[in-house]
Amino acid sequence: MTGRFHKMHGLGNDFVVIDARVDAVAMTVSRARAIADRCTGIGCDQLIMVEPSDSADATMRIWNHDGSEVEACGNAMRALAVLIGKATLATKGGNVQIAPDDSGATVEIGAPRFGWQDIPLAYAMDTAAMPVGWEQLESPMAVNVGNPHVVFFVEDLDAVDVERLGPQIETDALFPQRINVNIAQMVDAGHIQLRTWERGAGLTLACGTGACATAVAAIRSRKATGPVEVAMTGGTLTIDWRDGEPIRMTGPATHVFTGEADWSRFGA
Known part of the structure; x- marks a missing residue:
């Protein structure tokens, strides 16, 4: 062995x-x-x-x-x-x-998926602006990039207690297979700051699929234009995506x- x-x-x-x-x-x-x-x-x-x-x-x-x-x-x-x-x-x-x-x-x-069944969610809803919230975290976008994510955009990333709210959202009954939780702050149209509570792993220094999901959410909601630099505690990834095309992630x-x-x- x-x-x-x-x-x-x-x-x-x-x-x-x-x-x-x-x-x-x-x-x-x-x-x-x-x-x-x-x-x-x-x-x-x-x-x-x-x-x-x-x-x-x-x-x-x-x-x-x-x-x-x-x-x-x-x-x-x-x-x-x-x-x-x-x-x-x-x-x-x-x-x-x-x-x-x-x-x-x-x-x-591959290309992201946005259908509520693709995430999956427990019941049908608009995944572009979900009518749900946890304290100051409201109206996330849900996206499947090979695994399931929700993305919240906030004004002040440092004001969010990710270690407390992350596990609550991850295990909410809305997400029958649990969920990866991304809290993002837009710096400008080409730069995002991100923290991710990763399903089954907790708060992580970096999450590649989380960076992909967050960049896709920002581009889809017209907050950003690709390519996007996504900065996390451990470093930065470059994410590019166009509607109908695969997501491209580049980094060390x-x-x-x-x-x-x-x-x-x-x-x-």
């Missing part, structure tokens, strides 16, 4: 990456949670598995820190571009194109080290 892993990060959003095409390991919710534990495991926000695929160059599977398997992770997609090179990846959120470049990597994650990703682990020590 001993195999190799790579520790990587995208703007501080960190991953344990296992290339199961080379070092196969049976992954379960409990094992993923144990590996991600920062005190007794290797420690990461997300565990990433690269597996064989019949429809793409490889399959990308993603487990959050809490052991839940999710559809997409933008920062990890850039990390895989650095690790394995240009490729088409099959994910639970759809196929994506990844390629390393001078900035780190560029990823095309870093390989930190390669290690070996006995996976049997992390349970079954």
Whole structure:
């Protein structure tokens, strides 16, 4: 059960990456949670598995820190571009194109979806300006960019208690599969400041799909024009999108080290 892993990060959003095409390991919710534990495991926000695929160059599977398997992770997609090179990846959120470049990597994650069933929401409503709110956070836009997001635009990002409100919104009954929560402040038409409460991982230094969802929401509501610079605690991503086209995300990703682990020590 001993195999190799790579520790990587995208703007501080960190991953344990296992290339199961080379070092196969049976992954379960409990094992993923144990590996991600920062005190007794290797420690990461997300565990990433690269597996064989019949429809793409490889399959990308993603487990959050809490052991839940999710559809997409933008920062990890850039990390895989650095690790394995240009490729088409099959994910639970759809196929994506990844390629390393001078900035780190560029990823095309497909076109966003806005239907209430696509998010999904518990019942029908306008996803461009949802008639709901949590304290000062009101009328968000919902968008699926391979995984589900809500985006709130506020005047003062620092005035929002993201760590308190984030988990309340994430687990609200309106979102049957939970939700990623993005709080954004427009700087100007080409720059956004963002903090993201990530479903299953909590407050993160950076969220690639969150940056994509927020840029799409800003462009769709005419607050911004692409390309948009999205600044997060861990750094900045460039996001570009036109209606009917895939979202393009560009930014850094870093390989930190390669290690070996006995996976049997992390349970079954």
